[in-house]
Amino acid sequence: MVQIVNNNLFTEISQKELMEATYDASGNFQIRAFFEAKDEILKTGKYSEEEFYEILDAMIDAETERKLVLERLIGNKPLFLEELAKIVKEFPPENVIRDIIYLKEQGYIEEQIEVITKKIIKKVKGEEKEVEIKEYFYRYQVKDLPDDFIEHFFEPVSIVFDSEVCCQCGWCSSVCPVNAITVTADTLEIDDDTCMKCGLCYSVCPRSFSIEQALLSINKLDKSLKFSDKINGYINTYSASTTSDKINKVRQDGGIVTSLLEYLLKNKLVDAAVAVQHSKDFWKPEPVIIEDIKDLYKTGGTKYANASTLNIIDKTKKYENIAVVGVPCMMNALEKGNLFPSGLPFFKNIKYRFGLFCMESFPYENVLKLIKEQFDKDYTKITKMDISGGKFIIYLDSGEDIRVPLNDVKSYARHNCHFCEDLTSDYCDISIGSIGSPSGWSSVITRTKKGEKIFKDAIKKGLIKSKSLKDVKPGQPLLERIAGTKRKNCKPINL
Numbered sequence: 001m002v003q004i005v006n007n008n009l010f011t012e013i014s015q016k017e018l019m020e021a022t023y024d025a026s027g028n029f030q031i032r033a034f035f036e037a038k039d040e041i042l043k044t045g046k047y048s049e050e051e052f053y054e055i056l057d058a059m060i061d062a063e064t065e066r067k068l069v070l071e072r073l074i075g076n077k078p079l080f081l082e083e084l085a086k087i088v089k090e091f092p093p094e095n096v097i098r099d100i101i102y103l104k105e106q107g108y109i110e111e112q113i114e115v116i117t118k119k120i121i122k123k124v125k126g127e128e129k130e131v132e133i134k135e136y137f138y139r140y141q142v143k144d145l146p147d148d149f150i151e152h153f154f155e156p157v158s159i160v161f162d163s164e165v166c167c168q169c170g171w172c173s174s175v176c177p178v179n180a181i182t183v184t185a186d187t188l189e190i191d192d193d194t195c196m197k198c199g200l201c202y203s204v205c206p207r208s209f210s211i212e213q214a215l216l217s218i219n220k221l222d223k224s225l226k227f228s229d230k231i232n233g234y235i236n237t238y239s240a241s242t243t244s245d246k247i248n249k250v251r252q253d254g255g256i257v258t259s260l261l262e263y264l265l266k267n268k269l270v271d272a273a274v275a276v277q278h279s280k281d282f283w284k285p286e287p288v289i290i291e292d293i294k295d296l297y298k299t300g301g302t303k304y305a306n307a308s309t310l311n312i313i314d315k316t317k318k319y320e321n322i323a324v325v326g327v328p329c330m331m332n333a334l335e336k337g338n339l340f341p342s343g344l345p346f347f348k349n350i351k352y353r354f355g356l357f358c359m360e361s362f363p364y365e366n367v368l369k370l371i372k373e374q375f376d377k378d379y380t381k382i383t384k385m386d387i388s389g390g391k392f393i394i395y396l397d398s399g400e401d402i403r404v405p406l407n408d409v410k411s412y413a414r415h416n417c418h419f420c421e422d423l424t425s426d427y428c429d430i431s432i433g434s435i436g437s438p439s440g441w442s443s444v445i446t447r448t449k450k451g452e453k454i455f456k457d458a459i460k461k462g463l464i465k466s467k468s469l470k471d472v473k474p475g476q477p478l479l480e481r482i483a484g485t486k487r488k489n490c491k492p493i494n495l
């Protein structure tokens, strides 16, 4: 997880320079909009007065830091993020990197992309062939700005929804300080009369502007991580399965998600978990906050329709520590909310993030449609759905299972999933999916020290059995291959 350091960072800077930068920062449109809406914000009860000032303080600090970073980078030729981070000595490189990406969005910095085409020899179906690959290099430079330049301020996220790239994660709705946004699994509405145009929703939205280059560069700074451009930074990869009979009855693959949540709740490492269960409409996922372990078992198993899980994060404020389960777009949303606009996470109680692997999800209506059109079965008779070995599979209460080629159901998937490049939840504490592991086992990627620790602790307690992913077939090579294909086929977002 990216750790951005705020406050007490300005000790190396002269009082005069700091005051000038802070003065400039306080003129920022987003900060002013937030400050001026104090009464409306406190009225909603979402953030307390103390939190309001904590967020405001962090926003001013982050904007001040950006003004200072910008000054130090004026006059440099186009450089990689890591190179630019070294030029600014006063701030940690993680901060400088995230600042450059934000300054780019504010209109101060230009991104230059160089594409180099190379020919390499690759084995294709057993035969060695010469194939062309493209490599992308991203360099950044401060722009020459006209005197009348006005920095970009961020629009509300309706622009994301109207461009048909919203993944319906629900994060903007939880973050909006005045509750102006309503997100469902297929819709997003903003109450224009309530919206105070602070742009906070836009800065945390995973689909507004890309933070991929920032996160890649920040991850590479952590030398303790192994790195793959397909599955990103990680500590270890495993294949694992639950030892619990109770979880065996409800699990999708290895039952690892439910086992880990059970371990966290039982040992009071979290007070609640955010996951999804079946709603009253069978196979329609419903986001839930689980406090009681007996309710946890209702969440086991994959529902292939999408849910706006992050919508309910603002209902978890009474808990000191929570765990959140979600697909990669949701993990990206949480990571972006850790970085922007200030490096102060909106919901500091999120202690563990479990990211599922995900190739695509389906609108609920399309799940029903594909069951009817492709299988001609009653969906209430289905006990499990699965995607495995290139097939979409349904298991019926009669004990029968039916498989159709995955290609035949692809057209039912959500349009906005085509803009998603992350298969393995690149930014979370532990990623879990089926690709790479045998049936009844999960592939597990630990990405943070605390993720690795709880996974190992659950093994020590006998709740999980585990092997290295390198020791199972098809293992990590298949996982990396499919993750690479998803990245390659991802469509670019142009708002």
Ligand SMILES: Cc1cc2nc3c(=O)[nH]c(=O)nc-3n(C[C@H](O)[C@H](O)[C@H](O)COP(=O)(O)OP(=O)(O)OC[C@H]3O[C@@H](n4cnc5c(N)ncnc54)[C@H](O)[C@@H]3O)c2cc1C
Binding pocket: 250, 251, 252, 253, 254, 255, 256, 257, 258, 259, 274, 275, 276, 277, 285, 299, 300, 301, 302, 303, 304, 305, 306, 307, 309, 325, 326, 327, 356, 357, 358, 359, 360, 361, 362, 387, 432, 433, 434, 435, 442, 443
């Ligand atoms: C939409 C979707 C697509 C997926 N696609 C792939 C794929 O292409 N390749 C792959 O290897 N794995 C994929 N997975 C992950 C896989 O299906 C399992 O969730 C994963 O292997 C964990 O299995 P488990 O037995 O450890 O989980 P379990 O112990 O059974 O727990 C499952 C967890 O998933 C959560 N969940 C279920 N449905 C949803 C949903 N719609 N949205 C958010 N959370 C949900 C539940 O809250 C529960 O906590 C996908 C998951 C989803 C939700």
Ligand code: SF4
Binding pocket: 157, 160, 161, 165, 166, 167, 168, 169, 170, 171, 172, 173, 183, 188, 204, 205, 206, 207, 208, 333
């Ligand atoms: S935060 Fe999520 S729900 Fe909101 S606009 Fe962005 S993608 Fe859509």
Ligand code: SF4
Binding pocket: 155, 156, 157, 175, 176, 177, 178, 179, 180, 181, 190, 194, 195, 196, 197, 198, 199, 200, 201, 202
């Ligand atoms: S909708 Fe977005 S811009 Fe409007 S008040 Fe909410 S967070 Fe701010």
Ligand code: SF4
Binding pocket: 167, 306, 327, 328, 329, 330, 358, 359, 360, 361, 414, 416, 417, 420, 421, 422
């Ligand atoms: S493919 Fe991407 S956008 Fe679609 S549900 Fe999965 S993680 Fe979200």
